[in-house]
Amino acid sequence: MSEHIPDRAGRPRPRTVLLRGGEVHSPADPFATAMVVEGDRIAWVGEEGAADSFADGVDETVHLDGALVTPAFTDAHVHATATGLALTGLDLSAATTLPDALDRIRAYAAARPADSVLLGHGWDASAWPEGRPPSRAELDAATGGRPLYLTRVDVHSAVVTTALLDLVPGIRERSGFHPGTPLTGDAHHAARAAAYATVTPAQRADAQAAALARAASLGIGSLHECAGPDISGEDDFTALLALAAEGRGPRVIGYWAELIASAKDAERIRELGAAGAAGDLFADGSLGSHTAHLHAPYADAGHTGTAHLDAAAVAAHVAACTEAGLQAGFHAIGDAALTAVTDGVRAAAGTVGLERVRAARHRVEHAEMLTGATIAAFADLALTASVQPAFDAAWGGVDGMYATRLGADRARTLNPYAALLKAGVPLALGSDSPVTPLDPWGTLRAAVFHRTPAHGISARAAFTAHTRGGWRAIGRDDAGVLVPGAPADYAVWETGELIVQAPDERVERWSTDPRSGTPGLPDLSPGNDLPVCLRTVVAGRTIFDRPNE
Known part of the structure; x- marks a missing residue:
């Protein structure tokens, strides 16, 4: 549905929607039960009693019947x-x-x-x-x-x-x-x-539409597409951006994984519609395929994987992107690959200036085998860690694939989300779908109930990283949160009782007391049902409505 309608003179005016009678997850008011959307923006958030003053002036009233309203999720790697x-x-x-x-x-x-x-x-x-x-x-x-x-x-x-x-x-x-x-x-x-190359344009369009529809049905309002010449091709990339621009599904922010060396190269990246020369720009491969680049050999193979980029190549790319005002980024999983990336970004900072590198918000995808030194470098260089907690859920633990590939001691160091947050590293959560499925609430559960408990983070921190964190990763600080003036990207959920978790603890202290002043979230404990999406809205337009059963 359009976010604008004509007034009596035929001129477009913002369409207004009042949502009331639910739970609105908003830092503006932890007790909020109602929200007003005006066009493509949030206009007001507050309590039920004050909602009556809006009731006669809106174009639609949505009776939530106790449902939860949250910002729409951003999947930062698909x-x-x-x-x-x-x-x-x-x-x-x-x-x-x-x-x-x-x-x-x-x-x-x-x-x-x-x-x-x-x-x-x-x-x-x-x-x-x-x-x-x-x-x-x-x-x-x-x-x-x-x-x-x-x-x-x-x-x-x-x-x-x-x-x-x-x-x-x-x-x-x-x-x-x-x-x-x-x-x-x-x-x-x-x-x-x-x-x-055998996929026809019609097959490709059907596949892209299916992916966007699945994302919308899961309360995902934005996707970061990680494309490149070794991954999907320019026609695929531009077709996806064109489909998303029609506004019938989630927003798509595209990254193109190609090294650049000049302003001319940067301009070509922009002409493709990409937000940056980033995403799956491979510094290495993956642990499962024995191609992630390690400092020491695999426990189950006599080699250290594959290096695709060294620190000098990283430095040249980051410097060129920074000079052009373009985001840079890399796929890096192994500890040797992460060392090459951080050493390269630091060398670029020495060339173009640390503050300029920090302001560019360059990013690293996956960032699994971090050390104390590389975590500190991420913090110092303001690198965003675009991470996938479902990787740990699938392959972590004492008997998982990580332990087989690396041995138990190295496996326990992987995906240290708590240490990243403690160091002040920005997190953006995603799925790397189809590697792991689109599943935002499952992603939050995996981040909280990490297979290595010391690396788990609070539900509140994980939720922020999967909503506001994705927007911050593209340089937007005004979105991913339900406050007046923010983009009207939100989802409505059928869920159980909301609880408040202490921000500095993983699972130890839970409360249903609203006096905490913190908006509640569903209980993500294993065994509990996860929320079901009832409606997803992007820029004031409904892109998914669950059919009545």
Whole structure:
């Protein structure tokens, strides 16, 4: 619905909506039960008794019936087309064994046109009793010899059929190709480009629409798309931004992962519609695929992973971006990659000035294997940590994939959210969907109930990082919060009793006492039902309404 309507003279005026009779999560008034939206902005937040003064002058009154109203979530790291393809196609994230995965591949292939290239995602052999991915021979048999591109859950490696290899001349001579193992590196990038080149514009549009619709249904009002030449391609990126600009779904802020060296390069990034030369600009790979760059070898492999950028390349990119007024950013997971990034950003600060680097709000995606030194560097350089708590929920703990790859001692150091906040590092939470699903309340639960308890943060801090933190990560300090003047991006939730958690403790002290002066949040404890989204609104426009059951 439009945020403007004509007045009696036919001129557009802001459409006004009164929401009343619920719980409004607002720092402006911790007791708020009502809110007025005027056009694309929040106009007023307050208590029920004062809402009567607005009732006769609004265009719509929404009776909340006790529902909770919060700022819409921002997912700070997504891949929309890949998410949509997983939603509408072959998704192996639920496969529990190798035979189960092969059965799903066989059924999917049988249901697709005989001349189509098969695309799939989500296998994780570390969670299967067989402990290995499907072989090329097994995939050839399951698909009847058809081309198949099937990414691991982390999207940093893939298994493919012989027919898919045959579509890419010279792929067997590229780095990252080894007979009998998943593709990584250049071989993987070439296979991905060949597979995605078969996706028609109509298929791509359907996938992107599916991803945006799923996000809207989960109370997500903004997505940070992390694209680039090795990930999705310019046509995919610009098509997504054009679709989002139609205003029927969440906002999309796009990042393009390409090194720049000049003002001309920066201008081309802007012409694409990107907010920065950032996102998945790979300093390394992933732990699951043994490609994250480590200082010491993997516990289950005799090497230290793969470095894609050194400190000098990072410094040149950050300096060029800072001079051009453009955000820079990197994908960095391993401790050696994070050292290269922080050393490079510090070197750039020595060239263009520390305050200019800090003001640019450059960002680092994932930032998993942090040390005390790199956390301090993040704080000093004002780097935003764009992190995914669901990674820890999926792969953390004493018997998880991290422990297998790194050993228990190093695994316990991963994803230290509490230490980041204590150091004053800005956090923005996301999913890296389709690596882990779009699931904002599940993301908050994972941040609070971290598999390594010392790294967990309060629900209040996690909520801020998944709402206001995403806006701050793009340089906006006026959004992601329900206060007068802020953008009218909000969600309405069906939920249980609200509680208040002490901001400096993870789970130890909970209260339902409103005298705390702090807006309450749902109880995220494991076993409790998470909130259900009833409505999502972006810039005053309703982009999702749950059907009446």
